[in-house]
Amino acid sequence: xxxxxxxxxxxxxxxxxxxxxxxxxxxxxxxxxxxxxxxxxxxxxxxxxxxxxxxxxxxxxxxxxxxxxxxxxxxxxxxxxxxxxxxxxxxxxxxxxxxxxxxxxxxxxxxxxxxxxxxxxxxxxxxxxxxxxxxxxxxxxxxxxxxxxxxxxx
Amino acid sequence: xxxxxxxxxxxxxxxxxxxxxxxxxxxxxxxxxxxxxxxxxxxxxxxxxxxxxxxxxxxxxxxxxxxxxxxxxxxxxxxxxxxxxxxxxxxxxxxxxxxxxxxxxxxxxxxxxxxxxxxxxxxxxxxxxxxxxxxxxxxxxxxxxxxxxxxxxx
Numbered sequence: 001x002x003x004x005x006x007x008x009x010x011x012x013x014x015x016x017x018x019x020x021x022x023x024x025x026x027x028x029x030x031x032x033x034x035x036x037x038x039x040x041x042x043x044x045x046x047x048x049x050x051x052x053x054x055x056x057x058x059x060x061x062x063x064x065x066x067x068x069x070x071x072x073x074x075x076x077x078x079x080x081x082x083x084x085x086x087x088x089x090x091x092x093x094x095x096x097x098x099x100x101x102x103x104x105x106x107x108x109x110x111x112x113x114x115x116x117x118x119x120x121x122x123x124x125x126x127x128x129x130x131x132x133x134x135x136x137x138x139x140x141x142x143x144x145x146x147x148x149x150x151x152x153x154x
Numbered sequence: 155x156x157x158x159x160x161x162x163x164x165x166x167x168x169x170x171x172x173x174x175x176x177x178x179x180x181x182x183x184x185x186x187x188x189x190x191x192x193x194x195x196x197x198x199x200x201x202x203x204x205x206x207x208x209x210x211x212x213x214x215x216x217x218x219x220x221x222x223x224x225x226x227x228x229x230x231x232x233x234x235x236x237x238x239x240x241x242x243x244x245x246x247x248x249x250x251x252x253x254x255x256x257x258x259x260x261x262x263x264x265x266x267x268x269x270x271x272x273x274x275x276x277x278x279x280x281x282x283x284x285x286x287x288x289x290x291x292x293x294x295x296x297x298x299x300x301x302x303x304x305x306x307x308x
Contacts, residue, residue: 092246127202
């Protein structure tokens with residue numbers, strides 16, 4: 001019924017979902033190590049008739065707080081055959097979540113969390129840097145091996 | 155090995171790929187009916203070390219021209235269990251393609267093509283309208299049944 005490559009695609013999908021959970025938990029732990037309190041997991045965002053948090057297939061947003069500072073974190077594992085596809089989706093979610101947060105809870109600042117390896121290999125490309133600048137993307141670079149935040153890019 | 159729901163997911167994926175081609179051809183034809191000449195299918199966009207047109211899983215961009223006016227069209231079928239997921243990806247691609255086009259070919263204007271039914275049911279939601287405003291999204295609303303452009307939203 002399905003060709004070998006389709007089954008491989010499906011296995012990729014299953015692996016990708018496992019990776020999502022794993023990386024989500026790593027970012028959670030890494031933030032806690034820096035003194036952040038996880039207040040919402042998932043962080044529910046609903047605005048103008050659209051419930052963002054029941055979005056099928058999307059990573060769940062994390063809400064955290066430290067010394068009165070509030071953040072929302074969109075976590076990407078970049079475990080995929082195409083970094084560019086993940087990046088497109090990440091940018092779209094970031095843009096939409098940011099607008100939704102501005103309506104719902106304007107004091108909460110949105111970050112995109114990306115693994116260190118992907119940051120080094122992919123995010124330093126000239127075009128990606130241009131998009132980061134233009135979209136005023138704030139990044140948390142996390143180290144999935146050491147389970148720490150490697151860098152905040154505000 | 156795989157549960158029924160996973161096989162259903164895979165079938166959705168196969169149907170979705172077929173829908174992509176069908177809707178792509180409908181938009182192509184609809185533009186031609188309005189006197190546009192299709193000049194690039196796919197339109198290749200490469201900038202800063204990133205080749206956008208070999209993006210896995212993404213719809214291919216269409217390049218068209220009429221009376222010296224040049225457009226690029228990102229076509230979405232919205233055949234998916236989640237309009238919101240497709241919308242996230244559409245916005246990310248639109249944002250990234252627009253930046254890439256500004257570098258590569260600034261005179262070419264990017265449009266997102268969406269089917270009439272999705273436009274009526276989903277794009278009129280308050281939040282989606284807010285995103286359209288904020289991202290200065292230009293839309294081509296196409297009628298997949300009549301195979302014509304229903305509306306240009308510039």
